[in-house]
Amino acid sequence: MIGQLRGRLAEKRPNQVLVDVGGVGYLVQVPLSTYAALGELHTEVTLLIHTHVREDALALYGFVSAREKHFFEMLLSASGVGPTLALKILSGMSVEELVPAIRGSDLVRLTKIPGVGRKTAERMVVELKDRLEVVAIEAERPAAASPAGIEADVISALVNLGYDVRAAEDTVGEAKRTAGTANFEKLLRAALQSLTAPKGRSARSGS
Secondary structure, three states, X not given: OOOEEEEEEEEEOOOEEXXXXXXXXXXXXXXXXXXXXXXXXXXXXXXXXXXEEOOOOEEEEEEOOHHHHHHHHHHHOOXXXXXXXXXXXXXXXXXXXXXXXXXXXXXXXXXXXXXXXXXXXXXXHHHHHHHHHHOOOOOOOOOOOOOOOHHHHHHHHHHHHOEOHHHHHHHHHHHHHHHOOOOHHHHHHHHHXXXXXXXXXXXXXXX
8 A cells, every 4th residue: 555655746737746756657636735835847756645446446645744634534534525525625625724614514615615515514514523623733834836827727726626717717816916926825725715705606617
């Protein structure tokens, strides 16, 4: 079972990376926070890995922090939450935002994450609420990103999460006025906060 990978960052997309370890390329699914925290292409990276094995496939999920990997695995323990949805949840909200939302039974905010319906949100609250005491709330590590193309990257990341293209473009346009465009994660978080704010408008596809 693979628990960690250290190698050269060969490819990098908002939802997955390719890590070259001694000539072998490992395709790893990652949340947006991990994507934003990784360095430039061809630099060395270290990812903590959750290996998900099914009868027909083996998938790797990577994280830059043990805290986020632990929370990912905690989400998997909730009924109806598989690894793909758990990754979307962590991409849609940071651990610092998810913990109070689950503790406070904030179903409105949780269901604004694409893919999370009311029943799933209710199960997350019921099944995870009492286990969140073990989750350490730490400051987000600073992101390493190039200013070039960051706005387009954020729009692409939001679309990958399931948000409508037009809504993503409008929200990023609004967010860059307050967050700027020099930092991918800062702009992404500002856009996500606008999209998932309790009083914000729904921006899912087809809305």
